[in-house]
Amino acid sequence: LGIDKLKKQDILITQVPNLNEAGFFAGMANLISYIKEYRKDIKIKGVDPCTDYFFSNNIDLKSEFFANFNTYAKQGTVDLSKYKELNEIIKIFKKYIKFTKPKFLGFGLIDGNIDASLFFAKKLKEIFPDLIIIFGGCGVALMGTDEIAKMSIASNQCYDIQKYTFLDFIINGDGEKTLIELFDSNFQNLEKIKGLVWKKNNLWQINEKRDFTDLNVAPSPDYSDFFENPYYKKFYDIAIPLTFSRGCNFRCTFCSVPTFVPIYRHRPIEKCLDEIGHWIDLHKEKFEEVSWYRVGMLAHDSIMNGNPKWFEDLCNGIIERGYGDKITWGGNLRLMKPLADIDTLRLYSRAGIEYMVTGMESASESVLKHMKKNKSMKVVRKIFENIRQINKEAGDKENDKIRVQLQLIIGYLNETEEDFQMTLDFVEEFHDVIYEILTCSVFSIWYPLKAQWESEGEYLKYYSPVVWDTKYNTTVDRIERIDRIEKLFDKLGLQYNTYHRGLMIEEYENYQSTIGDKD
Numbered sequence: 001l002g003i004d005k006l007k008k009q010d011i012l013i014t015q016v017p018n019l020n021e022a023g024f025f026a027g028m029a030n031l032i033s034y035i036k037e038y039r040k041d042i043k044i045k046g047v048d049p050c051t052d053y054f055f056s057n058n059i060d061l062k063s064e065f066f067a068n069f070n071t072y073a074k075q076g077t078v079d080l081s082k083y084k085e086l087n088e089i090i091k092i093f094k095k096y097i098k099f100t101k102p103k104f105l106g107f108g109l110i111d112g113n114i115d116a117s118l119f120f121a122k123k124l125k126e127i128f129p130d131l132i133i134i135f136g137g138c139g140v141a142l143m144g145t146d147e148i149a150k151m152s153i154a155s156n157q158c159y160d161i162q163k164y165t166f167l168d169f170i171i172n173g174d175g176e177k178t179l180i181e182l183f184d185s186n187f188q189n190l191e192k193i194k195g196l197v198w199k200k201n202n203l204w205q206i207n208e209k210r211d212f213t214d215l216n217v218a219p220s221p222d223y224s225d226f227f228e229n230p231y232y233k234k235f236y237d238i239a240i241p242l243t244f245s246r247g248c249n250f251r252c253t254f255c256s257v258p259t260f261v262p263i264y265r266h267r268p269i270e271k272c273l274d275e276i277g278h279w280i281d282l283h284k285e286k287f288e289e290v291s292w293y294r295v296g297m298l299a300h301d302s303i304m305n306g307n308p309k310w311f312e313d314l315c316n317g318i319i320e321r322g323y324g325d326k327i328t329w330g331g332n333l334r335l336m337k338p339l340a341d342i343d344t345l346r347l348y349s350r351a352g353i354e355y356m357v358t359g360m361e362s363a364s365e366s367v368l369k370h371m372k373k374n375k376s377m378k379v380v381r382k383i384f385e386n387i388r389q390i391n392k393e394a395g396d397k398e399n400d401k402i403r404v405q406l407q408l409i410i411g412y413l414n415e416t417e418e419d420f421q422m423t424l425d426f427v428e429e430f431h432d433v434i435y436e437i438l439t440c441s442v443f444s445i446w447y448p449l450k451a452q453w454e455s456e457g458e459y460l461k462y463y464s465p466v467v468w469d470t471k472y473n474t475t476v477d478r479i480e481r482i483d484r485i486e487k488l489f490d491k492l493g494l495q496y497n498t499y500h501r502g503l504m505i506e507e508y509e510n511y512q513s514t515i516g517d518k519d
Contacts, residue, residue: 002228003092009100010183011035011044015108015137016116017051017231018070019061025232026243026300027108027137029221034176037219042183045100046225049092050116053085055230064506070112072444072465075142076158080119090123097128104132104183106175109139111256111446118164125166136171136179138260140197143170161204170197172206174213215246215267220275239298240279242329244272244314248302250334252359252372253449254409257302264306273317280326287326294352294399299331308338315351323352328399330355335374335383342386349390349402356387357438359407363426364419367412377426384430391433403435410485411443411478413453413460413470420481424488437489437496442466442478444500463511466500475508 013031017024028046035044053059059066065085068078080086097105105124107117121133135143143159161167171178178195190198195210221243226232247261279295286293305311318324333356338344348356362368365377374380387402394400408423427434444465445453453460453470461469469475482498489496 003095003099006045006096006099007043009043009045009102011042011104011106011179012047012096012100012102013044013106013108014047014049015110016069016113016120017048017054018110018112019051019054019059019066019231024108024110025223025226025229025236026221026241029223029226029241030218030243031176031179032225033219033222034213035180036222039180042180047096048226048229048231049089049096051229051231052092053089055234057085057088059085067506069116071115072112074464075115078115080115086116086119090120090127093120093124094127097124097131102131104134104179106134106136106171106179108137109135109142110137111139111142114139114142114159118159122164122166132168133166134169134171134179134182135167136175138256140170140172141260165202168199170204171195172197173210176213176218178210212246212263212265215265218267220271220278239296239329242272242275242297242299242331243267243301244299244304245301245306249306250303250372253452254371254412254443254446256446259448261302264303266307266310269310269314269317272314273321273323276318276323276327277321280323294326294328297327297329298355299329301331303334304331305333305336305338308336308344312338312344312347315347315353318351319347324350325352327352328354330357330403330405332357332359334358335360335380337379340379340382340386342389345383345386345390345402349394349400352399354399354401355403355405355435357405357407360426361407361409362412362415362419363422364415367415367419370414371409371412384433388430388433404433405436405438406434407438408440408485409443410440410481411473413443413445413449413458414472415443416472417477424485427485427488427494428492431492431494434494437494437498440482440485440489440496440498442482442498442500463514464507467507467511475511479505479508 013028015024015028025046032044032046035042065083068074068080069083071078107121109117117135121135124131125133143161161170169182173195175195178193181193182196185193190196191205191207194208196207198205198207221241223232223236223241226236245264245266247264248255248257249264251258276297279297283293283295318327329352333339335358359373360380361371361373363377363380365375368374368377384404387404391401410420445462445468446465450460450462459471467475486496486498
C-alpha cells in the first residue's frame with residue numbers, strides 16, 4: 001500500500017465507501033484540489049483504508065456485515081463492534097496516522113456511511129486523543145439533534161450528536177473555505193467561521209451557514225491521491241471521473257440530493273473542456289499507437305442535462321475542439337422533452353456520449369407523477385425509439401451507439417400491480433435498447449417522503465424503511481415483484497443488479513417475530 005512512504009500531512013481526509021455505488025472520491029478530490037490551488041502551504045491528503053482492506057480480503061457485498069456497514073434501514077442503531085473486519089480497518093487507519101502525523105482527520109459523510117464513520121472516529125479518538133476529528137459532507141444533515149434538524153428537512157432523528165463527544169467539529173455545507181479558516185484559527189474566535197458546528201462548554205454551537213463554493217473559481221478535482229487505490233484502478237482507470245456540476249434542479253421525492261445540495265450549479269464550459277483536453281493529452285501516445293483509440297470517461301454529476309441548453313453547448317464545444325472522436329463517455333441523463341428530438345441525441349453521440357445512465361424508475365405515469373419524475377411516457381417512449389434508430393444507423397460502429405444503463409424502482413408507495421406490469425411490458429418492448437439494468441431497487445422510504453405520504457392522508461403501516469405496507473402494495477408484494485422482474489431480465493438476457501431484497505426478507509422476518517411476540 002506504500003503507507004510507510006507517506007510524508008507528514010496537516011490534514012488527512014477519508015470517506016467510508018459504499019462499494020455498491022461509484023463516485024465516492026469526488027467530494028474529497030474537489031476539496032483536495034481547492035486547498036492545493038489556494039493554500040499550497042497546507043499539506044492535505046486523501047486516504048481510503050476501507051477499500052484497502054475490502055479489496056485485499058474479497059468482502060461479500062451481500063453479506064450481513066456489509067448490509068450493516070452501509071446501513072440505511074438501521075441508521076443510528078446498528079452495533080458494528082461485533083465485526084472483526086472493522087478492527088482490521090482500524091489497524092490500517094493507525095498506520096496512515098502514524099506515518100503522516102496529521103493535525104486534522106476529516107470524514108466525508110453520505111447517507112449510509114454515518115454509523116461506520118462514527119465507529120472509526122470513536123476508536124481513533126481513543127487511540128489518538130490529540131487528533132482533531134471533523135465530520136463534513138452532505139450527510140451531516142442527517143445527524144439529527146433538534147439543532148442540526150433545523151438545517152435540513154432530511155433529518156431522520158436517528159442520531160444525537162450530543163452523544164458523540166469524540167467529535168471535535170462538524171462542517172455544514174461546502175467545506176473548502178470553512179476547513180481553511182478552521183485550520184488557520186488556532187481554535188480562537190470559532191463563532192466567526194461560517195459553516196462551522198463546534199463545542200462550547202461541551203454543547204454544540206451552530207454558526208451561520210456559508211455560501212456555496214463558486215464553481216467559476218474551483219479547480220478541476222484532483223484524484224492523484226487515489227491513483228493506486230484498488231477501487232480507483234478497477235473502475236476509474238477505465239472511466240476517468242469528471243465533475244461538471246453540483247446538485248440537481250429537480251425534486252424527485254425519493255432523492256436526497258436536492259435536500260443536501262439545494263442549489264444546482266455547473267462549471268464554466270471552457271473549464272470543463274479544458275479538463276477533458278487535459279486527460280486527452282495524457283493519452284497522446286495511445287492515439288499514435290492505435291488510430292481507433294478513445295479515452296473512457298464518466299461524469300459523476302447528479303444530472304448532466306439539468307440545463308439542456310448548457311449541456312448542448314458543452315457537447316458542441318467538445319465537437320468544435322475535435323474531442324468527439326477521441327473520447328467515449330457518459331453519465332446521468334434525465335428523460336425529458338429535449339431528448340425526444342433525435343437531433344439532440346445525435347449531437348450527444350457526436351460528442352462521444354456512449355453510456356446513458358437514466359433513472360426511468362417506472363413506466364407508470366401515476367407512479368412517476370407522485371415521484372415528480374418524467375410526466376409523459378409518450379416522451380419516454382419517443383426517446384427510446386430515437387436511441388433504437390441511432391443504434392441501427394451506427395451498424396457495427398460500436399462507439400457510435402448509445403448504451404442505456406437503466407435504473408428502476410420496484411414497489412414505490414403508490415405502485416399497484418397494474419403499474420408494475422407497465423414496467424415489465426416496457427422493459428420487454430425496449431430490451432434491445434437497454435444495455436444493462438444498472439440498478440433495480442426495491443423501494444426504501446426515507447424520512448421526508450414518509451412524512452409527506454402521511455401528510456397526504458395516505459395509509460402507511462410502517463416497521464422500517466424497507467418493511468411497510470400501503471393500500472397499493474405490501475412488503476410481500478415487493479419481494480414477489482423483484483423476483484418476477486429478475487426472471488424477466490434473465491429471459492431477455494439483460495445484465496442486471498438488484499438491491500434490498502435480502503435486507504427486506506431479514507427485516508420482514510424480524511417484523512413477523514415481533515407480531516408473534518405480541519400474540
